[in-house]
Amino acid sequence: MTSIGYFLSSEQFDPKQLIEQAQRAEQAGFERLWISDHFHPWNDAQGQSPFVWGVIGALSQATSLPVTTAVTCPTMRIHPAIIAQAAATAACQLDGKFVLGVGSGEALNEHIFGDAWPAPAMRLEMLEEAVEVIRELHRGEVVNHRGKHYRVEDARIYTLPTEAVPIYVSGFGPQATRLAARIGDGYCTVMPDAELVATFRAAGGGDRPVQAGTKVCWDRDEQTALDLAHRLWANELLPGQLAQTLPRPQDFEDAMTLVPRESTREHFAIGADPQRHQQQVRQFIEAGVDEIYVQQIGTDIDGFFSAWEKQILPELQ
Template structure:
């Protein structure tokens, strides 16, 4: 049976707000947590970017819900050996209720150390090698790895969970989705695309879980909700590879000015209409997603959780 989780947005909320939302999510009946990993927000209107591993440590003491990173890039800004240590510690803190979601990243976050930004194919090769390094280190043995992209010398992780950390791989096109099916323990997406999920299943993911995240903007005033959604998350309407290639939040601000308000209205359930919020999630379930994670864009967090507790989650179940 599909599960409904809550999506903690590190781009929009500070660490204490995220912990508060996680507690509210558990009390409202959400079953799991997703948390994004960013160095920068997508745009200055979102305005936050706490360090995800610090927040995960606090989450382990604040809730009993499982946590997935959605997603961490283990290839540029943070070396895969360090990601392996961070993930192992997170899994210990969460008593095994942790999934490492990984992806090939965005220039927005990964260019900050002045690394070159290669083609999609190269980034996926780097991701595959990074996952190999992480899995090697999670065996608890001393590792020396001399690969195409990464060097690890005489490294051993001592603090490890009882079971290996599952690694789910994100994909938004056929090439990355095929890689996810071949090497991932699960699949991460933000698109309710049955065809892409089919590619994942046919590429080796037939018995593996599919996670997806989506955002709504709950508010008593539907027009105000749309204003918030368009101002803070208009970047979601950008086409093609812009999300992977634009380097700065202000570049996203410039680009999203070209996204029509009507486009946001079509993509995001804005207001307090229960049926609209249910329908947005149903699209993912109908596409074959096993775990849907929902984020509140608006500032009425209390109203969102009350409405989802009383009306939306019961309707979905």
């Protein structure tokens, strides 16, 4: 049965707002939480980028919902050994209800130390080794790792959960999706793409969980909702590798000027029509996604949670 969760946007909301939204989500009947991990927002208008691990610690005390990072890049900005420690602590805080979602990252977040931005194949190679390092450290033994990309010397994590932390791997194309099937305990995506879900399952993913995130802009005034969605999140409609290769929020703002407003209307559930919101979620259900996470773009948080609790979630569940 498909599970509906709430997507916490670290790019758009400050830490206290994220905690408040998580509490509201639990009260409204959402079953899980996704939380993005960014150093920069996609554009300046989004305006936020809190450190995700601090927010997760607060979430563990504020709600009882499971949490997945969507997604952390454990390859450049933060060494995989540090991600291993952070994830182990998060799993302890959340009583084992934590999933480490990982991906190969974007230049937007990972170029900040001045390192060259690797080609896609190299980024996937780095991700695979990083996951290996994290799993080694999560065994609780002393680790000495001499790999192509990472070195770990006499390292041991002492604070560990009772059960191993599940690691889900994101993928937006066939190559990354096959890697997710080979090394992941689950798969993360942001597209209702039945073909990629089938690729994951056929390549070894089997019946492991598939998670996906999506965004809506609930507002009583449809024009207000469209204006906001287009101004804040038109970056989601940029084609090809732009999302992975553009290095600055300003670059995304420039590229977003090429996205037509009508494309934004078609991409997001805009306004207050419950059926439009249900339709967007059902696209993911029909694609074979097991867990769907919904983010509210709009500023009317009260209206969103009220509508989803009373009109939308009951129909989907």
